[in-house]
Amino acid sequence: MVNGKILLVDDNKSILSALEILLQFEYKEVTSISNPNQISSYPDLQSFDIVLLDMNFSAGVNTGNEGLFWLREILKKAPHTSVIMMTAYGAVDLAVRALKEGAADFILKPWNNERLMATVRTAYELRKSKKEIHNLKQKESNLKQVINADKNLMVGQSKALTNVLNLVAKVAKTDVNVLITGENGTGKELIARELHRLSSRKDEVFINVDMGSIAENLFESELFGHTKGSFTDAKEDRAGKFEAAHQGTLFLDEIGNLSLQMQAKLLSSIQNKSVVRVGSNKPINVDIRLICATNCNLEKMVSDGLFREDLLYRINTIHIEVPPLRERDDDILILADFFLKKFAQKYDKPGLKINNLAQEKLMEYPWPGNIRELQHTMERAVILSDGNVLKPSDFLLNTKSNLLLDHQPLTLNEMEQQMIFKALEQHDGNYSAAAEQLGISRQTLYNKLKKKGD
Template identity: 80%
Template sequence: MLDAKILVIDDSKSVLSALEILLQFDFKIVETIRNPNQISSFPNLQEFDIVLLDMNFSAGVNTGNEGLYWLREIRKKAPHISVIMMTAYGAIDLAVKALKEGATDFILKPWNNEKLLATVKSAYELRKSLKKIDELKQAESNLKQVINQDRNYIIGNSKALTSVLNLSRKVAKTDVNILITGENGTGKELIARELHRMSTRNNEVFINVDMGSISETLFESELFGHVKGAFTDSKEDRAGKFEAANGGTLFLDEIGNLSLQTQAKLLSAIQNKVVVRVGSNKPIPVDIRLVCATNGNLDKMVADGLFREDLLYRINTIHIEVPPLRDRDGDILILADFYLKKFASKYDKPGLRINNLAQEKLMAHTWPGNVRELQHTMERAVILCEGNVLKPNDFLLHAGEVTTMNTESVTLEEMEHVMIINALNQHDGNYSAAADQLGISRQTLYNKMKKKQ
């Protein structure tokens, strides 16, 4: 017996009795009503799975208009219910009209019991499928809301930041490709998320891909997906980041770290708006809003033959340069106060404040690590402070570039980090060139930098 609720509406008592007897052995609940006027006040109609509805209720009338009217009323009260129309006056045009009005199927009187049961069971399966689809859509919508709410806020009111936000608002509603540049720690991802939030795609997902963390061998699988058996350990089909972002925004961070070979594959996907999973030859169309970011100088990389010029043109319809923290005037103290309150709450140290001398020290610092450095500085100060007032000595600040150092007072790890910083500075943030100078792979260099952040 199927766990289904059936409602039969017919003005003939004998029809109601016959259907009730026939259906009660296959369906859990079967209810009947003779007067269609009861539909308007029928309790919990939306809880029923199927309605069998007669098309003619008045004596001598066989146009089917009454049934169509009540079909529309049922659909108003319970839009997802499956309605099967019944009539003794069969006509193709009437059946077509009922289906166009939203009926699931059509039964002629007198009916064949087996055919009627098969029709009702099919309608029930359709009802279950539609209900499942609705549940999945709701779950997907809830998941997207949770994902998109997982974001930090852009803090500050400096002229430099305001200019960036104004430009972002102008282009957010469009679907043009955007390139965000700026030093490490300036908040390029926050700008990308803000673009998504203000876009027409804000009800869809925002997918963030750290291109520097993807090895060249896994590039296609990660971005375009793969099918079962495409390579060792590929035990099931898997969608790539392009498919996952379909309808929403795809953010490719650290795009300057891609090799020329992977750049060519990325360019093809962007141009054609189609991806092909590894191990398959089936093209999959994708509709994404593309936002890319880098801390490198892509124009110089193009001149040096390290970045494809055609890819740069493709991703750089609009260029947004995020200013370093040292160029954001009074935002330093605004951000410091924001992080002070955040970490004071996190570590249960209420009532903390920064004295004037400490504020002057924060303002005088060049912040080579930008907002990320300020965030870590504030967290460390809150954790280590012993009173309610943060003083200059509570803030440990480092210089941006170190060319000489006292080797007796530092660890091997610190010396390595200094060498990496110097190499990156010498090559304008170009990871590939810096890695060549240091004698390590670009992937190793990137991992070491991520570990220090």
């Protein structure tokens, strides 16, 4: 017996009885109704695999319009159900109309039992196929949502970041290749995800590939795929990252780490818009939006013979430079607060705040590791915190970096500010003790802090 549900709709009770007798031994559940008006309010209509529907219900009417009307109503409520139309008036044009409206098949009365059973079995298989396709599409949609999920959206309001996001918004709607550059930890992947989110491909996948982590002997297999038996561990056919990103976005991170040999293979695929799996000679067309990122100076690498100039031109239609955190002063405390809330929730430490001196410490620090370093710093501070207020001593920073960067020499005013801040940090915000260490009065310390905006 097939685990299927069938609904019979016919105003002739003799027809219903005959169909019930014929179908009840092969299908788990057979239900019948004689009034088609019950269809609109029938509970769980979508649970039926098959509906056998008469085409004429009014006496003396044989146009089939009533059946077509109820066919449309059924498919509105149960689009994946297979509907078989039944009529004693078999005209070819009527059958064609029914099939165009979405019917699975057409049966003439009186019917041949074997032919009717074969038609119902075919309709049942069609229903199963529709369900499987629907479930696969649902799983694919869910998978894309998981892959594209990104909780760390772009946070900040500085002019430097706003300029970048304005450029992203202009470029996102196109399919041009984009090169994103910037120091480590500046959020290049987040910019790439923002480009994808604002693009026409937003409902497709975003595939992220760390080019620096791919071994050279696995490069072709990872990016282009392979066929079964093409090398020792190739136990089955496998699609590469290019195929996986078809109709979506492919993000190649750290592209500056590629060897010249791998650059040549990558260039060929980008130019041809196709890939050839390892072990095959059949090209596979791919439709992707390509975004690359690096913290390297690719133009210098080109001049040094370390990066192909033609590849740089291919990936660099639009260039987006992500500013370092030290150039986003207005965003440091905004990001700190964002990470504070995130990790306070994660580690169940509600109500945490950063006091003014700690905020000053965060603002003074040059953040050589950029947003990634700030994120780790905030997480560590939340984990190790004992009270509800984070003080300067709760933030463990690389003090050597307080000398800032070589290309940013300190002024006397900046050196004085750092000395004051360090003294306050060492004495946990005790102004009197800090002033004594600095050899100035408490009032002078207050005046100097007020002068620099505290």
